[in-house]
Amino acid sequence: MSRITLSNLAHSYLANPTSDADYALKEMDHVWQDGGAYALLGASGCGKTTLLNIISGLVRPSQGRVLFGDRDVTDAATTERNIAQVFQFPVVYDTMTVRDNLAFPLRNRGMDAAYIAKRVGQIAQMIGMEDILNRKAQGLTADAKQKISLGRGMVREDVNAILFDEPLTVIDPHMKWELRTQLKDLHREFGHTMIYVTHDQTEALTFAQKVVVMHEGRVVQMGTPEELFETPAHTFVGYFIGSPGMNLLNAEISGSEALLGGVSVPLGAAYGQTTGRTQIGIRPDYVTISDQGLPVTVKRVEDVGRHRIVRAEFQGQPLNAILPEGMTIPSDPRVAFAAGKINVYANDWRVAPPENGRGA
Amino acid sequence: MEKTQNNKAWFLVLPVLVLVAFSAILPLMTVVNYAFNDTFGNNEFFWAGLDWFEDQITSDRLHDALGRQILFSLIILAIEVPLGIFIALNMPKSGFWASFCLVLMALPLLIPFNVVGTIWQIFGRVDIGLLGHTLAALGIDYNYTNDPLDAWITVVIMDVWHWTSLVALLCYAGLQSIPQAYYQAAKIDQATRWSVFRYIELPKMKGVLLIAVLLRFMDSFMIYTEPFVLTGGGPGNSTTFLSIDLAKMATGQFDLGPAAAFSIMYFLVILLISWVFYTAMTNLDREENR
Numbered sequence: 001m002s003r004i005t006l007s008n009l010a011h012s013y014l015a016n017p018t019s020d021a022d023y024a025l026k027e028m029d030h031v032w033q034d035g036g037a038y039a040l041l042g043a044s045g046c047g048k049t050t051l052l053n054i055i056s057g058l059v060r061p062s063q064g065r066v067l068f069g070d071r072d073v074t075d076a077a078t079t080e081r082n083i084a085q086v087f088q089f090p091v092v093y094d095t096m097t098v099r100d101n102l103a104f105p106l107r108n109r110g111m112d113a114a115y116i117a118k119r120v121g122q123i124a125q126m127i128g129m130e131d132i133l134n135r136k137a138q139g140l141t142a143d144a145k146q147k148i149s150l151g152r153g154m155v156r157e158d159v160n161a162i163l164f165d166e167p168l169t170v171i172d173p174h175m176k177w178e179l180r181t182q183l184k185d186l187h188r189e190f191g192h193t194m195i196y197v198t199h200d201q202t203e204a205l206t207f208a209q210k211v212v213v214m215h216e217g218r219v220v221q222m223g224t225p226e227e228l229f230e231t232p233a234h235t236f237v238g239y240f241i242g243s244p245g246m247n248l249l250n251a252e253i254s255g256s257e258a259l260l261g262g263v264s265v266p267l268g269a270a271y272g273q274t275t276g277r278t279q280i281g282i283r284p285d286y287v288t289i290s291d292q293g294l295p296v297t298v299k300r301v302e303d304v305g306r307h308r309i310v311r312a313e314f315q316g317q318p319l320n321a322i323l324p325e326g327m328t329i330p331s332d333p334r335v336a337f338a339a340g341k342i343n344v345y346a347n348d349w350r351v352a353p354p355e356n357g358r359g360a
Numbered sequence: 361m362e363k364t365q366n367n368k369a370w371f372l373v374l375p376v377l378v379l380v381a382f383s384a385i386l387p388l389m390t391v392v393n394y395a396f397n398d399t400f401g402n403n404e405f406f407w408a409g410l411d412w413f414e415d416q417i418t419s420d421r422l423h424d425a426l427g428r429q430i431l432f433s434l435i436i437l438a439i440e441v442p443l444g445i446f447i448a449l450n451m452p453k454s455g456f457w458a459s460f461c462l463v464l465m466a467l468p469l470l471i472p473f474n475v476v477g478t479i480w481q482i483f484g485r486v487d488i489g490l491l492g493h494t495l496a497a498l499g500i501d502y503n504y505t506n507d508p509l510d511a512w513i514t515v516v517i518m519d520v521w522h523w524t525s526l527v528a529l530l531c532y533a534g535l536q537s538i539p540q541a542y543y544q545a546a547k548i549d550q551a552t553r554w555s556v557f558r559y560i561e562l563p564k565m566k567g568v569l570l571i572a573v574l575l576r577f578m579d580s581f582m583i584y585t586e587p588f589v590l591t592g593g594g595p596g597n598s599t600t601f602l603s604i605d606l607a608k609m610a611t612g613q614f615d616l617g618p619a620a621a622f623s624i625m626y627f628l629v630i631l632l633i634s635w636v637f638y639t640a641m642t643n644l645d646r647e648e649n650r
Contacts (some may be wrong), residue, residue, distance in 0.1 A: 053544075055545075056548060058544050058547065077547070078547035078548060079547055079550045082550070083548065084548060085544070085545075085548045087541050087544065087545065089539075089541060091541050091542055091544075091545040093559045093560065093563075094563050095559060095563045096559060104549050104551070104555075104559075105548075105549040105550060108549060108550040108551055108552065109550060149545070152549060153548075154544075176490075326362075354567070
């Protein structure tokens with residue numbers, strides 16, 4: 001086990017990348033602390049899998065270094081890195097039994113038979129396959145095969161890290177919860193560094209201590225689920241985390257006020273000069289609908305059970321609000337934003353308020 | 361849902377039946393006719409019962425040819441299958457060189473059989489052939505027209521040259537269908553090259569390999585043109601395989617009765633061995649799926 005450092009890393013699948021757009025991963029410096037449970041969150045095609053494959057050595061980065069602890073492993077083959085990775089779709093060795101599948105990584109490392117038997121037993125119990133250990137892996141259902149893949153990923157105790165590439169895609173919803181809980185238990189017990197790739201925010205937020213959000217080949221923010229929710233560093237994070245995502249309204253910033261087409265909204269802190277396109281971001285959860293504040297037009301109301309989502313428009317820009325149970329929408333609806341919950345964005349990146357340097 | 365029963369639909373099969381009758385069944389019946397009768401020309405036939413069959417089953421000449429045939433098929437299978445797999449494993453997977461190798465590998469398969477025989481017949485000649493002459497110059501006593509062992513080696517190498525491509529191309533197709541994730545998982549699991557072959561590549565190639573073995577067995581078991589052009593079955597009878605023997609009997613000696621009986625048994629033997637092969641290999645598959 002060791003800290004994983006990505007230094008000055010970038011990757012392009014083209015031989016001679018010319019523009020920024022040719023890079024699947026834009027230049028980044030990133031440290032994965034030893035023993036951390038990370039979720040790597042982002043839309044499809046944002047470079048999550050590429051990043052994972054670079055860590056495991058399946059892909060060699062076109063620039064930069066990968067370090068395990070202090071050891072430079074950029075040119076080391078996957079087998080030398082002693083790393084576990086579980087893929088999106090199940091990979092099992094068809095001709096082997098379930099038991100041999102689970103034992104395979106240990107046998108390749110030359111562990112002794114008694115230890116292998118004990119360890120395979122533990123893993124089989126964890127994934128609930130003790131009773132079919134002697135069956136051929138061929139012909140099992142997709143989620144049984146994926147459980148075997150997960151088991152093979154977890155069977156080595158001495159790995160440097162375990163990487164999960166959307167491993168629960170093919171698994172039944174109820175089984176997902178169970179397996180995710182087991183992964184967390186496993187993390188608590190053995191303290192492996194775990195990186196869990198997903199595009200499902202619930203999965204990311206429930207699994208990880210730290211969530212890393214990627215967008216278009218960049219790491220846009222790393223933080224606790226709370227940080228991602230309260231102070232998204234990039235408009236993408238605001239939009240991607242939360243349901244519905246953060247409201248973004250074009251605004252002019254003038255000191256401690258935002259001007260929304262002539263209407264002034266207090267920001268709770270004085271901002272300096274901003275350049276480029278400026279927006280303010282406010283979570284629907286912090287928008288209250290009453291008969292006071294900014295006038296909005298209500299387009300649609302969605303009842304999601306616990307609360308209602310009000311889809312409204314303010315000056316032609318969409319604005320969503322959460323309406324708690326029991327509340328009604330007044331005939332002349334107006335919205336107010338909770339104090340201190342407004343974030344300011346210039347060209348999509350968050351501008352930190354100068355005096356109380358929260359987050360960012 | 362109630363299925364519609366209409367036996368008239370069988371008439372739709374009729375055209376195929378007529379076609380097959382003319383192209384296969386009727387000619388085969390002629391052979392059957394010769395096998396059970398004796399004829400002296402003039403379209404006169406005399407019932408011979410199973411005499412020709414008895415005659416052939418007890419014939420030393422047929423036993424020898426059958427022995428040579430089985431030995432030949434086993435040798436070329438033992439060489440071509442592993443060699444084909446080995447070549448397929450080492451062929452480039454994509455890009456220009458992949459296409460180049462595919463074309464190169466396909467070339468021997470495109471050459472007409474008698475041309476293959478002629479190529480090797482000239483290639484092996486001690487006086488003007490590149491191979492024969494080079495061997496002679498190196499002081500190796502090689503002459504496929506005189507020495508039975510040299511003749512066998514030449515016939516086997518010729519067949520390997522001609523047909524290994526088929527096995528290689530089939531295996532290559534099987535290998536190309538393996539998703540990249542399997543190789544990645546094997547790397548993650550720190551599998552050795554041998555394990556990757558044994559547990560990923562071989563199982564995924566099994567289907568095409570079964571077809572390759574079947575095709576190569578059937579083709580080699582009825583091989584005729586190439587050794588006939590190369591050695592004419594000689595020296596002596598040392599490379600006279602079943603087909604060559606059959607042709608000698610039927611068109612050389614005009615022993616139509618024995619040749620017909622021979623043909624029918626020959627056909628049945630190929631059918632039987634192919635069936636055994638196929639059943640054995642598919643059963644193996646089923647056992648693994650248990």
